[in-house]
Amino acid sequence: MEQLYVIKIGGNIVDDETKLALFLNAFAAIDEKKILVHGGGKLATKMAAQLNVPQQMVEGRRITDAETLKIVTMVYAGLINKNIVAQLQAADCDAVGLSGADGNAIKAHKRVVKELDYGFAGDVDEVNAGFLHALLQQNLSPVLAPITHNGKGQLLNTNADTIAQETAKALSKFYDVSLLYSFEKSGVLLDAEDENTVIPVITKETYKDLKEKSLVFAGMIPKLDNAFAALDSGVRKVIIGKADNLQHLLNGEAGTSIINEQ
Amino acid sequence: MEQLYVIKIGGNIVDDETKLALFLNAFAAIDEKKILVHGGGKLATKMAAQLNVPQQMVEGRRITDAETLKIVTMVYAGLINKNIVAQLQAADCDAVGLSGADGNAIKAHKRVVKELDYGFAGDVDEVNAGFLHALLQQNLSPVLAPITHNGKGQLLNTNADTIAQETAKALSKFYDVSLLYSFEKSGVLLDAEDENTVIPVITKETYKDLKEKSLVFAGMIPKLDNAFAALDSGVRKVIIGKADNLQHLLNGEAGTSIINEQ
Known part of the structure; x- marks a missing residue:
C-alpha cells in the first residue's frame, strides 16, 4: 500500500510564526501523501479576551458556548487554516483546508452531558475516508481544522488529537499510515x-x-x-x-x- | 455540455438568517452542478468594531489593512463559509468550502496602488478550473469565500462579484455556465x-x-x-x-x- 503521513501540530507550533514557517516548509517537502491536522493555540483565547467572551477551560478542554463556537470557527477554520494553506501553496504543496463539514469530512455528535456540559464540543463519529482519499489521489494535501459538524447544520469544536487519530484509522484501509504527534x-x-x-x-x-x-x-x-x-x-x-x-x-x-x- | 450554475449571494442574504436558510435549501435542491459564491455582509464590519479596528470604505470597497485582512479571513472563510457548508450538508448538498488558497483555486495579485492604496485587496489572475471541475465531477458543490491568495503566502480580500464572474468564465470550457447574481x-x-x-x-x-x-x-x-x-x-x-x-x-x-x- 502507498505510504500516508497524518501529522498533527499543536499550539506550540501554530502560535510561533518562525517555528510554523520552518515546519510548513518541511511538511511541503515530504514526497509521500500527507495530511496535516492543526490545533488552535492561544489565538482563540486571545480573540475571546478581545471580544469579552469569558472562557472556561476544564482539564485543558475548552467549554464551548455559542459565542465561543463562533470564535473557534473563525480562528481555527478561518485565520489559522487559510494562512497555513497559503504558506503551503507558496512552498509548492497543493494544500486544501477543510473543516469537518467540508465534503462531510468528519461527522461528530455534541458531547453527551455527564458531570460537565462541554457545550458545542464534538465527539467524532465518522471520518469520510473516501472523500479524503479522492483528494489525496489528486495530489492534494488536506489540512484539517479542529471543527466538525453533526450533519444537521451544527458546527462542533473538536479535539485535534482525536481528529488526527480517527483520520489515521479511517485511511488505513487505503494507505500504510504513519500517525505523527508533534x-x-x-x-x-x-x-x-x-x-x-x-x-x-x-x-x-x-x-x-x-x-x-x-x-x-x-x-x-x-x-x-x-x-x-x-x-x-x-x-x-x-x-x-x-x-x-x-x-x-x-x-x-x-x-x-x-x-x-x- | 453539462449545465453548471455559478450563483453569487450578497450581504443582504448572508446577514439575514431566515433568508439565508431559505436560499440554501433552494440551492441544495438544484439538480445540476453548482457553485456558490458568497460575499461578506455586515459581520466583518461588526467584528471590526468589536475589535476596535477602524474600517475605511471607498465606493463600497473595503480598504484592507493587515488587521482588517485577519478579520475578513476569519469572518468570510471561517464563520460564514463553514456555517453555509454545514447548512448545505444538512440539506443533503455535498458542499465543500474554499478560499482561493485552497487547491490554489483562485490566484490574485495585490491591487496596484494608483490614487488609492486598497491594502491587501486582490485582483483575480487565474481561476483553477481543473481543480473545481474535479470537485464538481465528484458531485461536490464548491462554496467560495471572497478571499484569494497570491501564490507567495499572502491572502487577499477579493470582491465576490469578480470571483463569481471569473469562476463562471473559467469553467465555461467544461460546462454550459449560467451565472446568477442575487x-x-x-x-x-x-x-x-x-x-x-x-x-x-x-x-x-x-x-x-x-x-x-x-x-x-x-x-x-x-x-x-x-x-x-x-x-x-x-x-x-x-x-x-x-x-x-x-x-x-x-x-x-x-x-x-x-x-x-x-
Missing part, C-alpha cells in the same frame, strides 16, 4: 527531566514492561494507550516527538516510534 | 422605483437600444457591461434578480436574463 518534548522520555532519555521504540511488549517498572510518566499513559488503540485499528506506526526536525522524526532518527511488534 | 431588486428595471418593470431579457442589441434611449439606470451600466464581458468569454447566460425565488430565476420566470442573442 510534542513539546523530544519523544517519550525515561526521565521526564532529561531530553536525552528518549525511548526510540515502544512495542506492546516493552510498553507492558515499562508500565510494570513504573518507567512511564503517568501523563503519557493515556497518549500511549491511544497510540496502541490506533495500531489495533490498522495504523502502521505512531510517532511522538518534536516537529522541529520533521524529516528525522519520519525516518526514525528522532522521537519515539510506537509499533505493534518489532 | 440582487436586492427583482431584476434590471425600466423604472428603478417600480419592481413591476423588470426587463425579462436583455441582448446585446436591446442593451444598445436601452442605453441610447437612456432607459437603463446609470448604476446598472457597469454590472451589465460586466455581464456582456462574461458572455463574450464563454458564459452562456447571466441572470440578475432576487434570490428569494431561486427556482424561478433559474428557469427564467423571474429576474433579467442577459444573453448574447435571442
Whole structure:
C-alpha cells in the first residue's frame, strides 16, 4: 500500500510564526501523501479576551458556548487554516483546508452531558475516508481544522488529537499510515527531566514492561494507550516527538516510534 | 455540455438568517452542478468594531489593512463559509468550502496602488478550473469565500462579484455556465422605483437600444457591461434578480436574463 503521513501540530507550533514557517516548509517537502491536522493555540483565547467572551477551560478542554463556537470557527477554520494553506501553496504543496463539514469530512455528535456540559464540543463519529482519499489521489494535501459538524447544520469544536487519530484509522484501509504527534518534548522520555532519555521504540511488549517498572510518566499513559488503540485499528506506526526536525522524526532518527511488534 | 450554475449571494442574504436558510435549501435542491459564491455582509464590519479596528470604505470597497485582512479571513472563510457548508450538508448538498488558497483555486495579485492604496485587496489572475471541475465531477458543490491568495503566502480580500464572474468564465470550457447574481431588486428595471418593470431579457442589441434611449439606470451600466464581458468569454447566460425565488430565476420566470442573442 502507498505510504500516508497524518501529522498533527499543536499550539506550540501554530502560535510561533518562525517555528510554523520552518515546519510548513518541511511538511511541503515530504514526497509521500500527507495530511496535516492543526490545533488552535492561544489565538482563540486571545480573540475571546478581545471580544469579552469569558472562557472556561476544564482539564485543558475548552467549554464551548455559542459565542465561543463562533470564535473557534473563525480562528481555527478561518485565520489559522487559510494562512497555513497559503504558506503551503507558496512552498509548492497543493494544500486544501477543510473543516469537518467540508465534503462531510468528519461527522461528530455534541458531547453527551455527564458531570460537565462541554457545550458545542464534538465527539467524532465518522471520518469520510473516501472523500479524503479522492483528494489525496489528486495530489492534494488536506489540512484539517479542529471543527466538525453533526450533519444537521451544527458546527462542533473538536479535539485535534482525536481528529488526527480517527483520520489515521479511517485511511488505513487505503494507505500504510504513519500517525505523527508533534510534542513539546523530544519523544517519550525515561526521565521526564532529561531530553536525552528518549525511548526510540515502544512495542506492546516493552510498553507492558515499562508500565510494570513504573518507567512511564503517568501523563503519557493515556497518549500511549491511544497510540496502541490506533495500531489495533490498522495504523502502521505512531510517532511522538518534536516537529522541529520533521524529516528525522519520519525516518526514525528522532522521537519515539510506537509499533505493534518489532 | 453539462449545465453548471455559478450563483453569487450578497450581504443582504448572508446577514439575514431566515433568508439565508431559505436560499440554501433552494440551492441544495438544484439538480445540476453548482457553485456558490458568497460575499461578506455586515459581520466583518461588526467584528471590526468589536475589535476596535477602524474600517475605511471607498465606493463600497473595503480598504484592507493587515488587521482588517485577519478579520475578513476569519469572518468570510471561517464563520460564514463553514456555517453555509454545514447548512448545505444538512440539506443533503455535498458542499465543500474554499478560499482561493485552497487547491490554489483562485490566484490574485495585490491591487496596484494608483490614487488609492486598497491594502491587501486582490485582483483575480487565474481561476483553477481543473481543480473545481474535479470537485464538481465528484458531485461536490464548491462554496467560495471572497478571499484569494497570491501564490507567495499572502491572502487577499477579493470582491465576490469578480470571483463569481471569473469562476463562471473559467469553467465555461467544461460546462454550459449560467451565472446568477442575487440582487436586492427583482431584476434590471425600466423604472428603478417600480419592481413591476423588470426587463425579462436583455441582448446585446436591446442593451444598445436601452442605453441610447437612456432607459437603463446609470448604476446598472457597469454590472451589465460586466455581464456582456462574461458572455463574450464563454458564459452562456447571466441572470440578475432576487434570490428569494431561486427556482424561478433559474428557469427564467423571474429576474433579467442577459444573453448574447435571442
